Amino acid sequence: MNKSAALVFRENVLPGDPVAVRGIVASTGFFYDHEIDVAVELVDERLQKGLKSGYLFLFAAQGDRTVAYSCFGEIACSEGSYDLYWIAVHDDCRNQGIGKILLDRTEALIAGRKGRAIWVETSGQEKYLPTRKFYLRLGYEEEAVLKGFYSANDDKIIYVKRLV
Amino acid sequence: MNKSAALVFRENVLPGDPVAVRGIVASTGFFYDHEIDVAVELVDERLQKGLKSGYLFLFAAQGDRTVAYSCFGEIACSEGSYDLYWIAVHDDCRNQGIGKILLDRTEALIAGRKGRAIWVETSGQEKYLPTRKFYLRLGYEEEAVLKGFYSANDDKIIYVKRLV
Numbered sequence: 133m134n135k136s137a138a139l140v141f142r143e144n145v146l147p148g149d150p151v152a153v154r155g156i157v158a159s160t161g162f163f164y165d166h167e168i169d170v171a172v173e174l175v176d177e178r179l180q181k182g183l184k185s186g187y188l189f190l191f192a193a194q195g196d197r198t199v200a201y202s203c204f205g206e207i208a209c210s211e212g213s214y215d216l217y218w219i220a221v222h223d224d225c226r227n228q229g230i231g232k233i234l235l236d237r238t239e240a241l242i243a244g245r246k247g248r249a250i251w252v253e254t255s256g257q258e259k260y261l262p263t264r265k266f267y268l269r270l271g272y273e274e275e276a277v278l279k280g281f282y283s284a285n286d287d288k289i290i291y292v293k294r295l296v
Numbered sequence: 297m298n299k300s301a302a303l304v305f306r307e308n309v310l311p312g313d314p315v316a317v318r319g320i321v322a323s324t325g326f327f328y329d330h331e332i333d334v335a336v337e338l339v340d341e342r343l344q345k346g347l348k349s350g351y352l353f354l355f356a357a358q359g360d361r362t363v364a365y366s367c368f369g370e371i372a373c374s375e376g377s378y379d380l381y382w383i384a385v386h387d388d389c390r391n392q393g394i395g396k397i398l399l400d401r402t403e404a405l406i407a408g409r410k411g412r413a414i415w416v417e418t419s420g421q422e423k424y425l426p427t428r429k430f431y432l433r434l435g436y437e438e439e440a441v442l443k444g445f446y447s448a449n450d451d452k453i454i455y456v457k458r459l460v
Contacts, residue, residue, distance in 0.1 A: 167373055209331055211447040249444060276440030278454065280413060283375040290442065 139230065140193045141237060149191065150175045152198040159223035162259070171218050174203055187217070190238050192230060199225045202238040204250070212248035235270055242295065249294045251275075256287035267291045303356045303363075303394065305401060313355065314339045316362040323387035326423070335382050338367055351381070354402050356394060363389045366402040368414070376412035399434055406459065413458045415439075420451035431455045 150172050157163055157171045178187045186208070192200040200221040207213045216238065221230045242250055252272060254263050268274070272291035281288035314336050321327055321335045342351045350372070356364040364385040371377045380402065385394045406414055416436060418427050432438070436455035445452035 164373075170372065207445075208334065209328075210445060213445055248448065251442070251445070275442055276454065278415070278439055278456070280458070281371075281374060281377055281415070284412065290440065292442070294444070 138194055139199075139233065142191050142193070143189060143241070145175060145178050145189050145191075147179065149189075149198070149201075150179070152191075153201060156199070156201060156220050156222045157218070160220055161223065162263075171203070171220075174217060188241070190234065190241060192234050194225070200230050200234050202234055204238060204242065206245070206247070207251070212246055214242045214245075214247045214250050216250055216252045231266060232270060239293065239295070248296050249292055252291040252293075254289050254291070255282055256289050264289060264291075302358055303397065304358075306355050306357070307353060307405070309339060309342050309353050309355075311343065313353075313362070313365075314343070316355075317365060320363070320365060320384050320386045321382070324384055325387065326427075335367070335384075338381060352405070354398065354405060356398050358389070364394050364398050366398055368402060368406065370409070370411070371415070376410055378406045378409075378411045378414050380414055380416045395430060396434060403457065403459065412460050413456055416455040416457075418453050418455070419446055420453050428453060428455075 153175050154168060154172050157168050163171070174185075174187050175189070177185045178189065186205045188204050190202045190204075191198050201218070202216065203218040204214055204216045207215050219231065219235060219238070221234070239250060250272075252267055254260050254267070256264075256277065268291075270293075272293045274289060275292045276290040278288040278290070280286070317339050318332060318336050321332050327335070338349075338351045339353070341349045342353065350369045352368050354366045354368075355362050365382070366380065367382040368378055368380045371379050383395065383399060383402070385398070403414060414436075416431055418424050418431070420428075420441065432455075434457075436457045438453060439456045440454040442452040442454070444450070
């Protein structure tokens with residue numbers, strides 16, 4: 133059963149979103165505290181600076197509750213290359229296909245802005261294997277491996293999905 | 297003849313450095329206006345926020361004149377990976393070996409901070425061939441090519457120099 137039919141999406145950012153994003157990102161159990169802080173900082177920056185921040189968002193809600201979000205933006209000094217900075221689904225709402233729907237909609241938004249390509253960076257660590265499979269399943273290609281990027285035994289993997 | 301013997305280095309950032317950096321970066325003829333603005337913004341941010349900005353600098357002067365600089369910093373969410381954001385020598389002072397000396401000293405500073413690796417990104421465009429040769433000559437390895445990253449026909453090339 134796909135319970136995600138009741139999802140409602142919005143692109144505008146609301147004053148309660150820093151708290152919502154902290155809750156979503158923390159619930160996944162994937163991120164260190166300083167990484168969670170970075171996720172929240174991007175929302176704060178968008179609230180303070182507006183679109184000039186360069187950070188775009190797509191939030192997904194079930195009823196009154198924001199359950200997932202993506203954060204993306206055009207890469208400075210590029211033409212049509214977008215970075216997918218964050219995509220996360222609250223742990224309570226996993227296995228409903230929300231991540232796929234959210235990513236599809238995010239890609240459509242980027243395509244609508246004449247984006248040529250979407251770049252995603254993730255870690256090569258074992259615990260990120262489901263993340264890497266998620267991107268591969270949804271048409272992202274592994275473009276590069278930066279050995280020892282995050283730490284001596286933690287590579288950065290760069291994926292890309294070309295839209296044109 | 298190596299006229300660069302008279303170089304004096306400093307790591308502190310002075311109020312006149314945004315202007316000096318603009319002059320150096322613009323003189324190279326390599327960068328678009330919006331890229332030059334980014335270079336200057338990093339100096340401004342360091343002046344405003346201090347070391348909390350995450351931007352470290354090394355300036356090289358001949359007499360009273362700042363003629364070259366590097367800007368670097370530890371990559372967020374990494375352990376010991378440093379990004380070399382900028383390195384530039386004023387066009388008036390080319391072919392004196394200043395770039396090499398500046399990069400050697402920058403690497404020594406990063407090694408002194410327990411940096412494990414230095415990452416450099418540049419463009420695959422023809423006009424950046426001297427830049428790419430510069431890094432290869434100084435021990436950097438090409439780690440990745442991101443096809444069409446900057447624009448449809450402009451790849452990003454990622455180099456790394458491992459210090460440990």
